[in-house]
Amino acid sequence: MPFDLRFTKGQGTGNDFVLFSDPEGDTELTPTQIAAVCDRRFGVGADGVIRAVRSRNLDDGAAALSEDPAAVWFMDYWNADGTVSEMCGNGIRVFVSYLLDQGLAELPAGGAIAIGTRAGVRTVRRSTDGFQADLGPWRLAGGEPLVRGKELPVARPGLGIDVGNPHVVVALADDEELEAVDLNYQPVLDPVPEAGANVEFVVPAEPLVEDGIGRIRMRVHERGSGETLSCGTGAVASALAVRYWAGAGAPNDWRVQVPGGVLGVRMFEAADGEHVVLSGPAELVFDGVLTLA
Template sequence: MTTTLQFTKGQGTGNDFVLFTDADGETDLDGVAIRALTDRRFGVGADGVIRAVRSSALPAGAATLASDPSAEWFMDYHNADGSLAEMCGNGVRVFARYLVERGLVDLPVGAALTIGTRAGVRTVRRDGSGFRVDLGAWALGDDEPTVRARELHAARPGLSLSVGNPHVVVALASDDELDGLDLSWVPVLDPAPAEGANVEFVVPSDPLVVDGIGRIRMRVHERGSGETLSCGTGAAAAALAVRHWAGAGAPDDWAVEVPGGVLGVHVAPGADGEHVSLSGPAELVFSGALTL
C-alpha cells in the first residue's frame, strides 16, 4: 500500500524538520518511513519529523489535555533514525509557525499558544522577530559522566541536566578544540545514560558577558540524529551549564552561537523552579508531496 504525504520542510537556525498534518491521528509513520523521509540523499532530508496531530487523537495526548485542555495540538516528534523524542526546542518553534501558516491556529504577535509534547505542555509566544518557547523548569542531573569524542584527546567531565530531554554539557578550552571535533562519531559517555543524551560542547566567549548578555559557542551531537547545525534545547542546556559554572552574578540572558546561527536563552523564576526559554528564527522552506 502506498501513501502520498503532503509535507512541509521547516528549519530553525539550520535544525531542519519534515512536518505534516494528521489531525485525526490516521497516519502514524513507522521507523522505515521516517528514515526514508529524513535521508539527505534519497529523501527530503531532515534532522527529524514532526506530525501535527490533535492531542485528543493519540494516547500520549491524554496527559496533555489533563494538564491543560487548551493544548489542542500535539507535536509528535521523531528523530531522524525513527526514535521518539520528548520534544525539540527549535522544532516546537517551527511547529508553531507551521500551525499558524497552515491556518490551524490563530496566533497574532504578542499572543501565546499551548502545545502538547512528550515532555509536557509547552507555551510558545509570537513576537516581532519570531517565536519564544518556555521550555519549563530545568534540573541538574545526579551523575557526573565523563565524555570522550573523536579528536578530543582526553576524556572531559560533563554536566548532566534536563530541560525536558536529557543533556550532557562539556566545557572546552578554545575555539580550536571546538572546531577540531569530529562529531560524525557518537560521543561516549561514562556512565552511559539509559535513554541516551544530547551532548553539547561549549566554549565561553572572552569576555563572557557583554552588555549584560552571556555569550558562548556550541556544537552538538543529538541523540538519534547525529551532529546538527543547531539544537534548541541543547543551546538552553549549554547556557544553563555555563551559568552554573560561572556562579553568583552570572546573567540570565545568553546568546548562543551555533553553526546555523544564534539563539537567545533567558532564565526566569517560575512557580515550580527556574524556567528557561528559547528564542530564535523559525522558517518554512518549501512544501511538496512524496509517495511512500
C-alpha cells in the first residue's frame, strides 16, 4: 500500500542525502525503495538515504549503546543503490544538523553528541564552518591493490585504508590526469576487496604543505553510489594516504579539495590509537513529501 515519506534533503560539500525521522524504527525502507528515492530523474535524487532511528529500536543500535549509552540516535545509512554502508563522513554532519533542526537533539556550544553507526559510535561537535566528527582510529588495510581507471593508460597501485569503511587511495601525477579519469565507470581493483571499497584518486598541491597544512585534490567513486561531489571518509583516507607516502615530517592537518568544496582533516593521538577528525559544512536544503509504493 502506498505511503507518504516526509523527508529533508541535505548536503555536505555536494554529497547529498535524503533524511527522514523514524524514532521507533517502524518505517524500514526496502533496497528497491531506497534506490527509487535516490534516483535523480524519477526520485528525489541523492547519494544516499539516512534514517534517524533511536538506537534502542534497532539491532545495530544495541552495539552502539553498549559502546556508549549516550548514543541515543543511530544513523541508519544506505547507499544510492540500496546497499547498506557502515559509515559516511559527510552524512554524519548532515545527520546531526537534521537532528538539531527537527528538535530531536541538542548540541550546546562546546558540547558534543554521540551518534551510533555501523562502524561504531562517532562524536560530533560544532566547528567554525559547520561540524567536526571524530571518526575514531584508522588502520592500513588490504596492502596495495592495482587500480585500473577508465582513461588512465596504466594500472596504478592503491593504498588500502580503513576508517570504519573501506577505501583504496591512488596517487596521480597531476591535475590533468585527475580530470581525465572517467568515474562514470567503476574502477577495477586487483585483488578485489571482499567488501568492495570506495576508490579515491588524489593529486598533491604544489607546494604540498603551506603554513603547516597539507593540501590535496581528490575525486572519488563511492561504493554503491558512483562518482560523488564529495566523500568525507574518502577525504580522510586520502589525507592519511598522502601523509603516509610523504613520510616523517608530514603534517597532521590537511585541506582536501573535492569537486563540491573543501574539507578539513586532522589527526591526533588518543588512548586507543591515532584518531582522525573530519570538519566541513552541512546544509539542509529543503523539506518534502514523497509517495512510495
